[in-house]
Amino acid sequence: DIQMTQSPSSLPASLGDRVTITCRASQDIGNYLRWFQQKPGKSPRLMIYGATNLAAGVPSRFSGSRSGSDYSLTISSLESEDMADYYCLQSKESPFTFGSGTKLEIK
């Protein structure tokens, strides 16, 4: 199975900060990488697909990038509504696998 190593597990940040979360794939997944946001008590929400494409309705302060086997989710200027858990997921091959998650919290 493809392993997704996500870091950091926790990210304290201040409003207005630029923050980046990273996932590394254990083997080639091309651009088959998605990012999800999950708020407490809610279902996950797709934020980024195809490694770099913004899902419908997602604010433009979110962006995705790829460098080799490293994939990043960046929020350019943190807002209070962005405080949530974030997960990457590879969908290159089955079984799909999630990263372990990053809790984004106010410093």
Added chain:
Amino acid sequence: QVQLKESGPGLVQPSQTLSLTCTVSGFSLTSNSVHWVRQPPGKGLEWVGAIWSGGSTDYNSALKSRLSISRDTSKSQVFLKMNSLQTEDTAIYFCTRFPTYWGQGTLVTVSS
């Protein structure tokens, strides 16, 4: 509009079988895949498995021996069955028309 709703027992005894139903509306199961994702309390997301539009299935490697996903297209329902349940299977189980539309999830507690 697209909707998915999970249903099933909230409590299952250890070693017993879990049966969950995902009832969907607003789309066809023969044109879309439905996946199951679970989340133990306070922990991360785990992909459980999927049934594809053609009816084939894929499963999480660690759960494969205990897991079955099926569907009834006439009723717009997808079923998850997992046997030999243990306390580690306690989780919120989500069904999703992956990756955009999700049910609200249903909590399954494995306890005697």
